[in-house]
Amino acid sequence: MGLIIQQRALRAARGLRQVLPVVRKRDKSLFDQIHRAMNSVVLNIAEADGNDSGTARARFASACGSAKEVRAGLQLAVAYGYFPRSRVTEIDIALDEVCAMSWRLSGR
Numbered sequence: 001m002g003l004i005i006q007q008r009a010l011r012a013a014r015g016l017r018q019v020l021p022v023v024r025k026r027d028k029s030l031f032d033q034i035h036r037a038m039n040s041v042v043l044n045i046a047e048a049d050g051n052d053s054g055t056a057r058a059r060f061a062s063a064c065g066s067a068k069e070v071r072a073g074l075q076l077a078v079a080y081g082y083f084p085r086s087r088v089t090e091i092d093i094a095l096d097e098v099c100a101m102s103w104r105l106s107g108r
Contacts, residue, residue: 003049005101008094009042009063012070015091019074019083026082034073040066041098048105061106067098 016038024031041063048059074088 008097012094037066037069060102064102
């Protein structure tokens with residue numbers, strides 16, 4: 001797996017393993033949304049890596065949007081008191097890096 005952006009996305013996904021069970025227990029709908037969005041981040045990046053430049057730009061833009069969706073879901077979970085902000089700081093940093101890289105790679 002050569003893309004640094006993919007490595008950052010997978011770092012965020014690994015971090016979610018610790019908090020997603022808490023979200024699932026408290027709010028199944030929010031869990032589903034965060035889970036689907038994180039899957040979208042990783043899979044859109046992989047699809048971008050194997051596509052022509054026009055499609056790749058669109059997939060990177062989608063990855064950025066989904067990463068922002070995961071971040072918003074985690075912010076909601078913190079706001080609802082499911083866990084403290086400190087539990088998602090590293091995930092948020094990785095997702096911020098994914099957003100920055102995907103935004104640049106999308107050509108926007």
